[in-house]
Amino acid sequence: MRGSLDDTICAVATPVGEGGVGIVRLSGSDALQIGEMVVRLRSGQLLGAVTTHTLHLADVLAPVASQGGCEGAPRPGSGEILDEALVVHMKAPRSFTGEDVVEIQSHGGGLILSLVCQACIEAGARLAEPGEFTKRAFLNGRLDLSQAEAVLDTVRARSAAGLRVAQRQLRGELAREVESVRATLLGLLAHVEAGIDFVEEDISFVSGEELRRAIEGAGAMIRRLTDSFHRGKVLREGARVVILGRPNVGKSSLLNQLLREDRAIVTPTPGTTRDVIEESIDLEGVRIHLVDTAGLRETQDPVEVEGIRRTRAAQSEADLSLIVMDGSQPLTHEDRELIAETEGVPRVMVVNKADLPCAVQSHGVAVGEAVCSVSAATGEGLDRLRSMIRGRLISGGGDAEETVIVTNLRHRSALQRAAEAVDHALGAVDQRAAAELIAADLRATAEALGEITGAITTDEILERVFAEFCIGK
Ligand SMILES: Nc1nc2c(ncn2[C@@H]2O[C@H](COP(=O)(O)OP(=O)(O)OP(=O)(O)O)[C@@H](O)[C@H]2O)c(=O)[nH]1
Ligand SMILES: [Mg+2]
Secondary structure: OOOOOOOOEEEEOOOOOOEEEEEEEEEOOOHHHHHHHHEEEOOOOOHHHOOOOOEEEEEEEOOEOOOOOOOOOOEOOOOOEEEEEEEEEEOOOOOOOOOOEEEEEEEEOHHHHHHHHHHHHHOOOEEOOOOHHHHHHHHOOOOOHHHHHHHHHHHHOOOHHHHHHHHHHHOOHHHHHHHHHHHHHHHHHHHHHHHHHOHHHOOOOOOHHHHHHHHHHHHHHHHHHHHHHHHHHHHHHOEEEEEEOOOOOOHHHHHHHHHOOOOOOOOOOOOOOOOOEEEEEEEOOEEEEEEEOOOOOOOOOHHHHHHHHHHHHHHHOOOEEEEEEEOOOOOOHHHHHHHHHOOOOOEEEEEEOOOOOOOOOOOOOOOOOOEEEOOOOOOOOHHHHHHHHHHHHOOOOOOOOOOOOOOOHHHHHHHHHHHHHHHHHHHHHHOOOOHHHHHHHHHHHHHHHHHHHOOOOOHHHHHHHHHOOOOOO
8 A cells, every 4th residue: 555644535435326425534634625625614614613523514516626727726615516515524633544534424426426526636635545544543543453454344244243243343352452462472571581681690580480371371362362263253254054964854844944934845755955055044143054955865866966965065164064863763874874974073963853752762972962852843942953053153152242252364363373483482481492582482472463453564464454445444
């Protein structure tokens, strides 16, 4: 991103399309001056003269550039009226970017907004680059990098749980946790380095045991954050839950029950479902993509063979599998095969047809494994199944939404590097390595953590983060 902080930027901040209101945002040291060229307050006052953070009715004007004949610079208030708008100016540093900001709330049409934006450009602003408003907020110290990313997560959130995670990050909770570990590490580093400097006098500031315990503590915090990633991803993006089982056990009936609608065809004929059927549900704020599949069995029918191939593909992408069995019949060889092959993957055993007499004694399932008895015909046990699915997906804390959770790939990769470096530091302490080596590992750990909040940044990191944004954010 090439833009400097010196120029004043503008962009349409509301989405493309028709809306009652659309906003053009100006930010930078000339925002007020440019705003005064583009809007004329109905009160007759100048925009710079009214109280900051208050709304004013105004006409938006197309500045007349060079047409006046004299100087070539646009003159305020001389152009054609483009629209009626409400205008606010927010004096630095009390704005999103930390700079002088003017927002023009005109009617929300694509053409009118682009004309208003064009007027600002003619008056001296530059079109903002993708994410440049948020980037400026970061560079001006209004947000740390993880908060800047949370702006995007908030805008993109598709589930209530995902939104809550993004909001916590936006409030700086991830940053606080990461910074506290980093501060600990920098403190240790200072001690270790002091030890290096005074090695002649044989002054050791931290005993080996103390140092080890402190590094271990930091490592545990880093690992806790890294481990939260899977849960975080589920909360943010939702999870794929695939319904598997041999033909006729009631997979499609179960899908219909979970969806509360007759989506998939159900018949007493084994091999009814031939294709993969996908639908989404909201499970107490968590988005679940439910996938019904063709029953698994040996078959010569080419359509069913293709269906089973698709079942296998869906199975490989699942975050969780529901292994459905027919509780009214003894387990077959196909049931056992499926149970054996899904050993070790996240799964919930569903024993269906609980309304019929039970014929299944043992499901060949390890003690303690999640088993749920349901009837897709009557709906019995479905609530319990729903909460088991939710629990399995965001396990690691029923209070999943109460703790800080990592959802961003960039953060996870930085945490993984931090975890490696911190392990290395521990190894160095155990081997009584030279203080210089321990210090290098501690520094590497702190630097990796610093990338998350932006305490340590490079142009490359900034470019990668803000490339995800679009113009206007
Ligand atoms: N009594 C009873 N019958 C059920 C229950 N669930 C499903 N069935 C019946 O079992 C038969 C098969 O149901 P489906 O939902 O089509 O089973 P499926 O596993 O999708 O079968 P395929 O698509 O062929 O693999 C139908 O006749 C359903 O009405 C249940 O809980 N109780
Ligand atoms: Mg089916």
